[in-house]
Amino acid sequence: MSSSIGKNLKISIFGESHGRSIGVVVDGLPAGIPIDREDILLDMARRRAGRKPGSTKRVEADIPEIQSGIYEDHTTGTPLCAVIKNGDPHSQDYAALAGKPRPSHADYTSLVKYGGLQDLRGGGHFSGRLTAPLVFAGAVARAYLKTQGVVCGSHIACIGGIWDAAFDPLNVDEKTLARLRKSDFPVLDAARGREMAERIEKARMNKDSLGGIDECAVVGLPAGIGDPMFDGMESKIAAILFGVPGVKGVEFGRGFAMANLRGSEANDAMEMRDGKPAFLSNNSGGILGGITSGAPLIVRTCFKPTASIAQEQSTVDMNTKEDCRIVIKGRHDSCITVRGLVAAEAAVMIAVADAMLEGSKRI
Numbered sequence: 245m246s247s248s249i250g251k252n253l254k255i256s257i258f259g260e261s262h263g264r265s266i267g268v269v270v271d272g273l274p275a276g277i278p279i280d281r282e283d284i285l286l287d288m289a290r291r292r293a294g295r296k297p298g299s300t301k302r303v304e305a306d307i308p309e310i311q312s313g314i315y316e317d318h319t320t321g322t323p324l325c326a327v328i329k330n331g332d333p334h335s336q337d338y339a340a341l342a343g344k345p346r347p348s349h350a351d352y353t354s355l356v357k358y359g360g361l362q363d364l365r366g367g368g369h370f371s372g373r374l375t376a377p378l379v380f381a382g383a384v385a386r387a388y389l390k391t392q393g394v395v396c397g398s399h400i401a402c403i404g405g406i407w408d409a410a411f412d413p414l415n416v417d418e419k420t421l422a423r424l425r426k427s428d429f430p431v432l433d434a435a436r437g438r439e440m441a442e443r444i445e446k447a448r449m450n451k452d453s454l455g456g457i458d459e460c461a462v463v464g465l466p467a468g469i470g471d472p473m474f475d476g477m478e479s480k481i482a483a484i485l486f487g488v489p490g491v492k493g494v495e496f497g498r499g500f501a502m503a504n505l506r507g508s509e510a511n512d513a514m515e516m517r518d519g520k521p522a523f524l525s526n527n528s529g530g531i532l533g534g535i536t537s538g539a540p541l542i543v544r545t546c547f548k549p550t551a552s553i554a555q556e557q558s559t560v561d562m563n564t565k566e567d568c569r570i571v572i573k574g575r576h577d578s579c580i581t582v583r584g585l586v587a588a589e590a591a592v593m594i595a596v597a598d599a600m601l602e603g604s605k606r607i
């Protein structure tokens with residue numbers, strides 16, 4: 245099933261952007277995970293549209309209504325279902341777009357696949373709105389990871405050519421991760437953050453959009469989590485990340501920059517420190533052979549510029565089979581990277597929790 249994923253922690257996301265509601269079923273959670281409602285709501289609020297730079301003006305409460313799986317603030321061990329209402333759809337914004345695919349949204353491909361039977365309002369099931377239930381599932385995964393001493397956080401690494409400082413890949417400070425989680429525009433260097441926000445506003449004024457990169461770190465992971473080949477940490481994480489709408493690239497550690505390094509520069513040398521193996525660098529991003537090394541896991545996610553821009557654009561009329569021009573009305577993010585960060589972080593936490601819930605491979 246395309247909107248379901250996971251081996252040990254299974255998630256299944258349902259709904260359409262302008263339907264009655266969206267939601268998720270999370271299965272495979274152990275019983276007894278303490279669930280702090282406020283902490284879940286913090287992640288929901290971080291993703292929610294609003295006054296964040298680059299955000300759509302669509303106003304949704306994004307309060308998950310728990311249907312099952314949590315009792316007296318603990319997981320019960322049975323399937324957890326949460327439903328999130330859609331309260332503010334403006335479906336009339338999409339009426340003029342019927343049969344005229346927005347360039348670089350999923351309109352064309354979904355029309356071809358479903359023959360026009362798909363719900364095109366607000367992008368339907370393809371909408372970034374579906375990351376609200378993903379973020380809920382991620383927040384539950386966060387609660388499980390907390391019981392294991394594992395913490396995850398992110399910052400905006402790059403928007404519109406402006407780069408934030410990078411995480412120190414060997415030593416990601418948990419206090420910094422906590423601070424970033426409380427910020428509407430999480431960056432390590434505030435001045436760079438202001439420049440990014442200005443670029444987003446400039447793009448919006450020019451009826452345009454911007455892409456960007458988010459950097460996520462997972463700390464406290466023991467060495468030895470994950471599996472080789474197709475169930476490796478990179479595969480698991482990337483599989484969920486590429487399910488987030490707008491994601492076009494994922495890299496771990498030094499990622500694509502590794503292409504231009506020598507082995508002597510790229511290798512993460514080791515030494516014994518206080519009787520334990522330790523790394524002198526972390527270019528591998530905490531993963532070797534698909535298995536965690538014990539160094540922080542570092543993953544960067546590239547979001548494309550939002551497809552729905554306000555400029556007039558060329559497309560085709562699928563009904564008349566003629567070229568045409570469209571002007572997209574409605575409320576759109578001018579930079580997905582800002583709110584997408586929370587969805588990317590959720591994807592990483594779900595994948596890591598899935599791997600941690602795998603049984604031991606040794607007697």
Ligand SMILES: Cc1cc2nc3c(=O)[nH]c(=O)nc-3n(C[C@H](O)[C@H](O)[C@H](O)COP(=O)(O)O)c2cc1C
Nearest residue numbers: 349350370371372489490491551552576577583584
């Ligand atoms: C949080 C979030 C918000 C998004 N907001 C918009 C938006 O307002 N307008 C838009 O055209 N695309 C938006 N997107 C991206 C589209 O949903 C996405 O580009 C589209 O479904 C096609 O999928 P693809 O880009 O992965 O191929 C958003 C994505 C996310 C994760």
Ligand SMILES: C=C(O[C@@H]1CC(C(=O)O)=C[C@@H](OP(=O)(O)O)[C@H]1O)C(=O)O
Nearest residue numbers: 300302304366367371372373574575576
């Ligand atoms: C609703 C959300 O984001 C939406 C994601 C989105 C898209 O095409 O992905 C398009 C817009 O939808 P609409 O046209 O209905 O306003 C965004 O507002 C949300 O994140 O909660």
